[in-house]
Amino acid sequence: MSHYEKQEEKRSLPFFGIGKILPYMKKYSFMLIIMVFFGLLSTGIDLIVPQFQRYALNHFISLKTLDTLPWFILGYLVIIGLMGFLNYFSCAYAMQTEVSMNRDLRDAAFNHLQTLSFSYFNQNSVGYIHARVISDTSRIGSLASWTLMDATWHMSYLVGSVVVMLMVNTKLALLVITILPLVVLLFSLFQGKLIRINREVRELNSKITSNFNEGITGAKTIKTLVIEDKMVNDFVNDTNAMRKKSMRVAHLRGMFSTTLNIASSLALAIVLWRGGYIAESEVGTFSMFMSYAQGMMEPVRWLIDAISELITTQVNIERFSRLMETKSDVMDSPEVIEKYGDTFDPKRENWEPIKGDIEFCDVDFKYPDGDEYVLENFNLKIPFGSNIAIVGETGAGKSTLVNLVCRFFEPTRGQVLIDGRDARERSQLWLHSAIGYVLQTPHLFSGTIRENLLYGNPNATEEQINEALKLVSAEEVVARMEKGLDSDVGEGGDMLSTGEKQLISFARAILADPRILVLDEATASVDTITEQKIQNAIETIINGRTSLVIAHRLSTIKNADLILVVKDGKIIERGRHEELLKARGHYYSLYTRQYEDEATSSLFTAQ
Ligand SMILES: Nc1ncnc2c1ncn2[C@@H]1O[C@H](COP(=O)(O)OP(=O)(O)O)[C@@H](O)[C@H]1O
Ligand SMILES: [Mg+2]
Structure with missing residues (x-):
C-alpha cells in the first residue's frame, strides 16, 4: 500500500459525506433555494389535484349538476398549467446546478492534481485518477441537484398529504396514518440489510472496475504472457459474485416493494372499512382519501432507492474529498x-x-x-x-x-x-x-507536433522550432509525417515510436532553453545512428548550461x-x-x- 493510499484509507464519512460537498453547493444556494421552493409549490399543486377529483365527485356526480363546470375546467387548466411551469423551472434549475457543479468539482480536482508532486502520479494509476476526476464528480453533481429535488418532492408530498387528510377528516386520517409506523418499522428492517449488501456490491464493483482497467491498459502484456485465460477466469468469478449479490439486492427490494404494496392496500382497506360511514354525497372525499392513502407510499418507496443511491454516492464523495485532501510530498512553504x-x-x-x-x-x-x-x-x-x-x-x-x-x-x-x-x-x-528534462519514457500530449513543441516555449517562432528540430535531427521525423508540424501525434504521442517521441521531447526541451538540462537515458530508444546525431546536438546545447546526463551508452x-x-x-x-x-x-x-x-x-x- 502506498503512503498515498494510507493517506486515503480513512473513516467512512458521517451523513453519507454530504458535509463535504456543501461548500461546493454554497455557490448555488440561491438557485437551489428557488429549486426547492418551486418544488414545494409543485407538490402543493399535486396535493390539490385530488381535491378537484373530490369536488367533481361530490358536486357533479352526486348532486347531478353541471352549473360550475366551466369554472371547474378553467381552474383545473390553470392548476395544471402552473404545475407544468413550476416543474419546468425546478428541473431546469436542477439541471443547471448539476452541470455547473460538475464543472466546479472537475476544475477543483484538476487544479488540485496540478499541485500534487511527481510521486503521486508515480503511485496512482491513470485509471484511478481519471475516475476521480470524471465519474466521482458527476455522481456528486447529480446528487446535489436531482436527489435534492426528488427529496423535496417526495417528502413534502408525504407531509402534505397527511396534513390535508387531517384537515378534511381527522378521524379517518388518524386511522390511515397508523399504517405509517408499520411502514417505518419495515423500512428499518430492510434498510439494515440493504445497506450491508449494497456496500458489498460497491466493493465488488470497484474491484471489477480496476480489473477491467488492468485488462485494457495491460492488454498487450496479457497477450504476450498468454494469461488471457487466467484474466478471464478471475473476471468471470468476480462478475458472477457481483451477479449473485445484485440478485440478492433485487430480491430484497422486491420483498420490500411487495410489503409496501400490502401496507398501501391495508391503508386502502382502512379507508374502505372506516370510510363507509361517509355520506353518499361525500363520495368524493372518500375517493380523495384513497388517492392520498396510495400516494403516501410512493415517497417511502423512493426513500429506499435514494438511500441505496446515497450509499454508492458516498464512496464517490469520500474518494473525491480524499483526493482534495491529499497533500503533496513536495510542497512550498507558505513563506x-x-x-x-x-x-x-x-x-x-x-x-x-x-x-x-x-x-x-x-x-x-x-x-x-x-x-x-x-x-x-x-x-x-x-x-x-x-x-x-x-x-x-x-x-x-x-x-x-x-x-x-x-x-x-x-x-x-x-x-x-x-x-x-x-x-x-x-x-x-x-x-x-529553469530545468529541461528528457526522460527515457517520453510523453507527448495529444495534439499536433507543433503544439507539443510550443509547450516548451509558447512564444517560439517558426524559425526557432525548425532550428530545434534540426539540432536533434528530428526534422526527418516531421518530414515523414503527412502534415508535417501539424500532424497529430495521437493520445500520449502514441502514433510515434518511442524514439521519435524522444526526439520531439528533446526539441521541446531545447526550445524551453533551460539553465539545467537533465537527460535520463534520453537516448535509450533511438538507434545508434540517430543517437550519434543527438549526441552531436547534446554537445552543442549543453554548452553554457549545467547538464546531468544519465548515459545509456558509455561511448x-x-x-x-x-x-x-x-x-x-x-x-x-x-x-x-x-x-x-x-x-x-x-x-x-x-x-x-x-x-x-x-x-x-x-x-x-x-x-
Ligand atoms: N518511486 C519509488 N519508490 C520507491 N523506491 C524507488 C522508487 N523509485 C526507485 N526506487 C528504488 O530506488 C533505487 C534506485 O532507483 P533508481 O534511482 O531509479 O535507479 P537507476 O535510475 O539507477 O536505475 C532502486 O532500488 C529502486 O528500487
Ligand atoms: Mg533510472
Whole structure:
C-alpha cells in the first residue's frame, strides 16, 4: 500500500459525506433555494389535484349538476398549467446546478492534481485518477441537484398529504396514518440489510472496475504472457459474485416493494372499512382519501432507492474529498508561496535568475514508500555550466539523484542547494521553469507536433522550432509525417515510436532553453545512428548550461567534464573518461563490457 493510499484509507464519512460537498453547493444556494421552493409549490399543486377529483365527485356526480363546470375546467387548466411551469423551472434549475457543479468539482480536482508532486502520479494509476476526476464528480453533481429535488418532492408530498387528510377528516386520517409506523418499522428492517449488501456490491464493483482497467491498459502484456485465460477466469468469478449479490439486492427490494404494496392496500382497506360511514354525497372525499392513502407510499418507496443511491454516492464523495485532501510530498512553504507565488499565481517578478549551481549536502534519501535509504550521506558539488555524466547499473540510484535535483522528491535529511540556497527556500515552479528534462519514457500530449513543441516555449517562432528540430535531427521525423508540424501525434504521442517521441521531447526541451538540462537515458530508444546525431546536438546545447546526463551508452559521454560512477547510492568513482579508463576500475569494466557487446551486435547487424 502506498503512503498515498494510507493517506486515503480513512473513516467512512458521517451523513453519507454530504458535509463535504456543501461548500461546493454554497455557490448555488440561491438557485437551489428557488429549486426547492418551486418544488414545494409543485407538490402543493399535486396535493390539490385530488381535491378537484373530490369536488367533481361530490358536486357533479352526486348532486347531478353541471352549473360550475366551466369554472371547474378553467381552474383545473390553470392548476395544471402552473404545475407544468413550476416543474419546468425546478428541473431546469436542477439541471443547471448539476452541470455547473460538475464543472466546479472537475476544475477543483484538476487544479488540485496540478499541485500534487511527481510521486503521486508515480503511485496512482491513470485509471484511478481519471475516475476521480470524471465519474466521482458527476455522481456528486447529480446528487446535489436531482436527489435534492426528488427529496423535496417526495417528502413534502408525504407531509402534505397527511396534513390535508387531517384537515378534511381527522378521524379517518388518524386511522390511515397508523399504517405509517408499520411502514417505518419495515423500512428499518430492510434498510439494515440493504445497506450491508449494497456496500458489498460497491466493493465488488470497484474491484471489477480496476480489473477491467488492468485488462485494457495491460492488454498487450496479457497477450504476450498468454494469461488471457487466467484474466478471464478471475473476471468471470468476480462478475458472477457481483451477479449473485445484485440478485440478492433485487430480491430484497422486491420483498420490500411487495410489503409496501400490502401496507398501501391495508391503508386502502382502512379507508374502505372506516370510510363507509361517509355520506353518499361525500363520495368524493372518500375517493380523495384513497388517492392520498396510495400516494403516501410512493415517497417511502423512493426513500429506499435514494438511500441505496446515497450509499454508492458516498464512496464517490469520500474518494473525491480524499483526493482534495491529499497533500503533496513536495510542497512550498507558505513563506515561499508568499514571495514566489504558486502554480496559479506565479509571482515571476520575484524570481531570481538561475545560474545552475547544484550541490548535495549530506543528503540521506529514502522514497516515501521505500524501506531502505537509496542515498546516504551523499555529497556532490556541481558548478554551473558543468557537464556531468552519471553511469551505473540499473537500480544504482541515478534517476533518484536527478529526481532530487529537480525536487520531484526532497531529501529525507540534508539539503540540495541550487545556486547556494536550499531548494526549499524557493518555489518548485521557479526551479522547474529553469530545468529541461528528457526522460527515457517520453510523453507527448495529444495534439499536433507543433503544439507539443510550443509547450516548451509558447512564444517560439517558426524559425526557432525548425532550428530545434534540426539540432536533434528530428526534422526527418516531421518530414515523414503527412502534415508535417501539424500532424497529430495521437493520445500520449502514441502514433510515434518511442524514439521519435524522444526526439520531439528533446526539441521541446531545447526550445524551453533551460539553465539545467537533465537527460535520463534520453537516448535509450533511438538507434545508434540517430543517437550519434543527438549526441552531436547534446554537445552543442549543453554548452553554457549545467547538464546531468544519465548515459545509456558509455561511448556518448567521453567528453563530459565529470563522470560519476554510481553504485548502491554511492559515487564509487569519479573523473574524466580517460582517467577512469586508466584507473581500470568499475568504469573500465563497464566500458569494456559494453564495448564488446556493441562490437558483437554491430557484427550481427553488418551481416
Ligand atoms: N518511486 C519509488 N519508490 C520507491 N523506491 C524507488 C522508487 N523509485 C526507485 N526506487 C528504488 O530506488 C533505487 C534506485 O532507483 P533508481 O534511482 O531509479 O535507479 P537507476 O535510475 O539507477 O536505475 C532502486 O532500488 C529502486 O528500487
Ligand atoms: Mg533510472
